[in-house]
Amino acid sequence: MNLEKVVCNCMNVTSGMIKDAVDSGASTLAEVQEATGASTVCGGCLEDVERLVEYFAAERDSK
Numbered sequence: 613m614n615l616e617k618v619v620c621n622c623m624n625v626t627s628g629m630i631k632d633a634v635d636s637g638a639s640t641l642a643e644v645q646e647a648t649g650a651s652t653v654c655g656g657c658l659e660d661v662e663r664l665v666e667y668f669a670a671e672r673d674s675k
């Protein structure tokens with residue numbers, strides 16, 4: 613996965629920033645929104661952000 617990829621253009625949030633938020637304890641979309649600001653403006657990235665939160669949380673919890 614490209615962690616440099618910008619997932620949320622409105623807030624300029626990358627995949628890596630979502631991963632960092634999850635690794636720092638965020639487990640839900642709402643918590644990641646709060647931590648990164650991702651998906652708090654137009655909402656166009658919501659599904660992508662949600663998918664990444666689930667992906668990184670599963671990865672974190674499998675360790």
Ligand code: FES
Nearest residue numbers: 620622653654655
């Ligand atoms: S692209 Fe993420 S809120 Fe607009």
